Amino acid sequence: MTSLNKETLKIRTEQDVIVFRQRLREYVVKIGMSVVNQTKLITAASELVRNILAYAGEGQATIEVVSERLQTGVKIIFKDSGPGIPDINKAMQDGYTTGKSLGLGLPGAKRLVNFFDIKSEVGHGTTVTIIRWKR
Amino acid sequence: MATNSTTSLLIKRRKDIFQIWVDHQVEDPALRDDLMSNDELRNQSEEFLDLFLQAIKSGNLEDISRTEYQPIVDLLTGISLSRAHSGFTPRETALYVLSLKKAVIRVLQEELENDPASLVNEILNISNLLDSLSLVTFETYIQGREEVILRQTSEMNEISTPVIRVWEGVLALPIIGTLDSERTQIVMENLLQEIVETESNIAILDISGVPAVDTLVAQHLIKTVDATRLMGAECIISGIRPEIAQTIVHLGINLEGVQTKATLASALKYAFSKMNMVVTKRK
Numbered sequence: 001m002t003s004l005n006k007e008t009l010k011i012r013t014e015q016d017v018i019v020f021r022q023r024l025r026e027y028v029v030k031i032g033m034s035v036v037n038q039t040k041l042i043t044a045a046s047e048l049v050r051n052i053l054a055y056a057g058e059g060q061a062t063i064e065v066v067s068e069r070l071q072t073g074v075k076i077i078f079k080d081s082g083p084g085i086p087d088i089n090k091a092m093q094d095g096y097t098t099g100k101s102l103g104l105g106l107p108g109a110k111r112l113v114n115f116f117d118i119k120s121e122v123g124h125g126t127t128v129t130i131i132r133w134k135r
Numbered sequence: 136m137a138t139n140s141t142t143s144l145l146i147k148r149r150k151d152i153f154q155i156w157v158d159h160q161v162e163d164p165a166l167r168d169d170l171m172s173n174d175e176l177r178n179q180s181e182e183f184l185d186l187f188l189q190a191i192k193s194g195n196l197e198d199i200s201r202t203e204y205q206p207i208v209d210l211l212t213g214i215s216l217s218r219a220h221s222g223f224t225p226r227e228t229a230l231y232v233l234s235l236k237k238a239v240i241r242v243l244q245e246e247l248e249n250d251p252a253s254l255v256n257e258i259l260n261i262s263n264l265l266d267s268l269s270l271v272t273f274e275t276y277i278q279g280r281e282e283v284i285l286r287q288t289s290e291m292n293e294i295s296t297p298v299i300r301v302w303e304g305v306l307a308l309p310i311i312g313t314l315d316s317e318r319t320q321i322v323m324e325n326l327l328q329e330i331v332e333t334e335s336n337i338a339i340l341d342i343s344g345v346p347a348v349d350t351l352v353a354q355h356l357i358k359t360v361d362a363t364r365l366m367g368a369e370c371i372i373s374g375i376r377p378e379i380a381q382t383i384v385h386l387g388i389n390l391e392g393v394q395t396k397a398t399l400a401s402a403l404k405y406a407f408s409k410m411n412m413v414v415t416k417r418k
Contacts, residue, residue, distance in 0.1 A: 014315055017313075018313055021346070021347060035378050036377070036378045036381055038378070039347065039378035039379060039381070039382050040378075040381070040382050040385065042346075042347050043347050043348065043349050043382045043386065046347050046349040047349050047350060047386075050349065050351055094387055101350060101351065101354065102350045102353065102354050102388065104350045104386055104387050104388060105349075105350050107387065108350060108385065108386035108387050108388070109386075111385040111386070111387070112382065112385045112386065
């Protein structure tokens with residue numbers, strides 16, 4: 001996989017979510033992603049940055065334009081040093097939440113993207129990687 | 136004491152310092168005479184210099200948090216805030232204080248020509264002091280800007296959530312921008328209040344202007360719909376774009392109990408049929 005363009009944004013406040021979403025939109029528009037896929041990726045990313053704010057307090061998101069074989073897409077890595085997730089399988093279930101949300105953020109985000117990977121260590125933090133191809 | 140002699144020296148040469156300082160400012164190509172007249176600048180500078188000399192008379196050239204510096208810090212805060220509001224850049228505001236340094240150093244140079252050791256010493260003292268003062272301008276400048284931003288944010292929250300009476304008994308609420316907890320609260324309050332005042336039975340929440348509907352936004356919408364129901368009114372969500380519909384399905388958000396429509400027009404049509412009304416063309 002070749003990286004074409006990369007940028008890391010800090011996520012600390014509610015305002016950062018908006019800024020992050022706008023930056024991401026610029027990337028997906030630049031590579032010419034369809035509106036439906038744009039909305040899916042932005043929504044998934046929005047879920048994941050909100051998770052950072054809600055559970056870890058702060059973290060960072062790296063947006064990257066990647067290409068593999070003949071496809072181009074956007075990869076985003078969300079990283080925090082929060083409390084971590086004790087049971088990932090449970091967290092990936094629809095309707096499971098330790099907060100007050102709908103419990104659809106993680107499983108929903110997974111359904112909205114082409115590639116989804118989550119790694120978490122209790123006490124050390126969580127890293128989520130997602131990729132959405134252009135088409 | 137060397138410092139005392141410098142202080143009296145600076146007071147003695149007040150006129151020259153003032154002249155050099157003002158000349159510096161007026162000659163500066165970056166002078167914003169569009170934002171501030173030269174007379175105004177002159178008066179402001181004179182007041183500043185007087186207070187500055189007043190403050191250094193105390194012999195304290197280090198700690199600007201002491202009472203003798205209170206008047207000058209207050210004045211500087213005022214200048215900085217008013218400059219932030221009228222559109223000066225922080226650089227221009229800081230340069231205002233830093234340019235005084237040039238003037239003071241020039242005069243010290245003339246006076247202490249034959250005594251390089253104390254010249255260096257005095258320059259360092261004055262320089263530190265004026266640096267601290269220019270930092271004050273920075274801090275208050277940022278504070279001033281933050282006040283502007285806060286005001287704009289609250290204004291934006293106010294103006295972006297109008298409740299429109301589209302028909303007797305029908306309210307519409309176009310939501311534009313991101314729905315966060317704070318805005319949802321405002322939206323909900325406005326809507327519920329308006330339902331009571333207009334005795335409306337139907338409320339239409341139009342989300343055409345919401346860029347992304349994630350689970351948090353959906354949760355806020357569902358809460359608003361539930362609250363409207365408790366008031367005895369029906370709530371319709373309109374303006375669901377095709378891409379948003381697909382995203383909501385993939386996310387797995389359950390909007391089953393909520394009446395949704397693609398456009399505000401179809402929501403209005405639905406409202407009419409609920410109220411047993413027909414809109415027809417006149418024959």
